[in-house]
Amino acid sequence: MKTFTQIARKLRKRMTPGEICLWQKIRRNQLGFKVRRQHPIPPFVVDFYVQPVSLIIEIDGSSHDIPDQINKDKARQEMLETWGFTVIRFRESEARNNADLVSVEIQNTVDCLMNNRL
DSSP: OOOHHHHHHHHHTTOOHHHHHHHHHHSTTTTSSOOEEEEEETTEEEEEEEGGGTEEEEEEOGGGGSHHHHHHHHHHHHHHHHTTOEEEEEEHHHHHHOHHHHHHHHHHHHHHHHHHHO
8 A cells, every 4th residue: 555655756756737837936945935746645645735834736637627526626625724724726727828927826825824824
């Protein structure tokens, strides 16, 4: 049986084009904070995670438009939010075609969450 860490490592090698484009903009503290990719939060592995503010960033491709997947995503997000995480979602096409804009939205969300903690 694979651990969540092993699953996360495998997913890091199979990132979508949108995830790769966004990762190039947000990795290595480019926004002033560390972002983790394909981070395990059992029983889930989230696309990106900003630990100091408990922010989860999800990139949704076309498979997330299927009604069954929409319901699973909603239940997953509600569970994560119940645990104290903030979840923001972007379309795969947004991350791929407008990574600069998405990174600004992430920065604004982190700033807002940081200000709410003070």
